[in-house]
Amino acid sequence: MNTRSSSAVIPHVRQRILDAALEEFYTAGFHAATMRTIAKRAGCSAANVYNHFDNKDELLVEILRAASDEQFTATRNALRKAGAAPAEQWTAAVVAHSLYTARNQRACLVANTELRYLDEVDRKRVVGSRDAQEHLFVTIAEAGVAGGDFDVPHVHQAVTAVLTMCAGIALWYRPDGPLSAQAVADSYGVYALNLVGYRPA
Amino acid sequence: MNTRSSSAVIPHVRQRILDAALEEFYTAGFHAATMRTIAKRAGCSAANVYNHFDNKDELLVEILRAASDEQFTATRNALRKAGAAPAEQWTAAVVAHSLYTARNQRACLVANTELRYLDEVDRKRVVGSRDAQEHLFVTIAEAGVAGGDFDVPHVHQAVTAVLTMCAGIALWYRPDGPLSAQAVADSYGVYALNLVGYRPA
Amino acid sequence: MNTRSSSAVIPHVRQRILDAALEEFYTAGFHAATMRTIAKRAGCSAANVYNHFDNKDELLVEILRAASDEQFTATRNALRKAGAAPAEQWTAAVVAHSLYTARNQRACLVANTELRYLDEVDRKRVVGSRDAQEHLFVTIAEAGVAGGDFDVPHVHQAVTAVLTMCAGIALWYRPDGPLSAQAVADSYGVYALNLVGYRPA
């Protein structure tokens, strides 16, 4: 009966707006989503959205930045727990990345299709952790090649290929499909390890 | 001095409109592209676009359908010239698919990002050759696995992974980059062959 | 029954929009006037206004620029017909200026109250002839003082006083009032001649 418990059940408006925006961006696309439909889904007036966010772009920025950061964090955490061998690091990174993509399918799809609609300034606020993440993958792959574990042409390009492959999960994955997110991620780990020409000793 | 020769220099309006639309869809996205900017780029009035196409959706449909069909054709032609072994077929298909993607980067990017904005009816007019193409890849991969050439979990899913990986080329490839389209396609052929766990006999 | 004669009766849309805008700016003020009310008064849709003018500011600019230019022209024409003596020039200028103000009361009132709402760029497009006009008055007044016909402190300031006095006509003059525009203008000519301390030889 107190404020805390009720707020535990119905999330605060700000979060409800973000959730609604993600849903709308996902189903309709950024441009086709309207502040009015977002607001209605969030259960408030369109005007009130502007009490919490500067404008429509800001909604997209917040959503994408949060997703990017979380995904990066997930990957780094996985790496910390994995063995030091390049193959283990590589697989751990790909699996974690894929797992996050499958589990946050909406946000990841939006990130891959709507990022382009942000202006230069806002895009920079989002792509930071994306670039860092890519750099992480490149480092691991290069270590693998240098150590003779991997054998693949154009390492950097291979990393790009793997990352877009993983991002693609967001295009088709459904939680109620035949494979669990974990199963999908695991197989993508295998694909990626194969892709870089890993040959067990 | 005949019509044909003049049309060889300045393409007919219909084609100019399609070219303009592709360019606008590519740079601005389907929703942000306006009939006016498309028309201006094509060098005619907005009203005149409607003398050649039913509506804005139709422009997207035409562009995507043509690209899909051409890509499918390119892939089938490559398969006809390739050896019968699964590895050869698989590589030929991936290379052809990738090559088309790199060489038609704009259309392929639009196909992957804007297809969702078509309604059910129009989307069906486009996805036919896409599905056929996917089916082709699946058939080859399954043959490879059945014959023991390939070793990969969840074949169908692996094909999806490969196709999204190839589609990703459209996201970053630039004709004036360090690698030629052919070089990129060749390395993607290697990636794909690795990915399915190919082991030369 | 032909197009020409009908267009002679009902002015073209562009002019109807300008007329409507002036009326709305006059009665409601620039900010309170809406594109919808302007359009409705002009007998077209709000959207169509944008086929003829870039935006709301442009409406104000066009109205004010035309009024400024016409007023300047009226003053210069009057000067050409007047005698060379400073008193004659001065009176002619003031009377012409006042006459225009009374006869174009709406435009002049809008010019004096709404000019401030234009941004720097647009304001410059309007104030050119205003400044030129002021310079004209100053030149005449200074000649009068130099020749001993006028005797007034701070000549430039006196000109400003006269011009604001004349502009004030737009605040209260009504065509159906007791005095004709010409009668009002004539008496303002007297006021202005008195004001600069004219003493007939």
Next chain:
Amino acid sequence: MNTRSSSAVIPHVRQRILDAALEEFYTAGFHAATMRTIAKRAGCSAANVYNHFDNKDELLVEILRAASDEQFTATRNALRKAGAAPAEQWTAAVVAHSLYTARNQRACLVANTELRYLDEVDRKRVVGSRDAQEHLFVTIAEAGVAGGDFDVPHVHQAVTAVLTMCAGIALWYRPDGPLSAQAVADSYGVYALNLVGYRPA
């Protein structure tokens, strides 16, 4: 350490809001000024403004009424100190009126440009002392004409001309300009005396 001394330093909210409103009305105009910017300038929330004033109109009314009353009072005080002769009364009134206008430039400008945005009821609450003031000027001018000191056509109209001329001071006067408020007011006294055709005996 008591309330009075502290209020001497930081004025009470009500006054801070009025000051802020005047500043905003002056720089942006009544319609463009928002309750939020006014509140921010006053250092409180927009909602709090409504604890002190009924609505936005009320802010304008309060400002204009105070200014009108003060100006009227200033004029009457000046008249009491001046000699009885029409020329002395007339000059004293104009100088006092001008002086107030220069010294309260912002309020006077707002009074002359934004009064029109008040509805009938509110406008009446403001124009009372304006009308009274005009009546005062007319009385003096008519006495001057009746006594043969002044010679000017359409006395009432001449008064209007003088009052708008004085009001114009608010348009251009700046405290840091070349002339002091007193100097400006004095020369406007001369202009006005000239204007009514004063001939020293």
Next chain:
DNA sequence: CATGAATGAGAGTTCATTCAT
């Protein structure tokens, strides 16, 4: 084929104002 003019629908955004706290 081609166009300028026209429009209904709707988008993002703002704002004066209210109200629970």
Next chain:
DNA sequence: GATGAATGAACTCTCATTCAT
């Protein structure tokens, strides 16, 4: 007194599309 959150109404401006010519 004071506030943050909320809202209905309205505004400027855009856009796909139509139509007379």
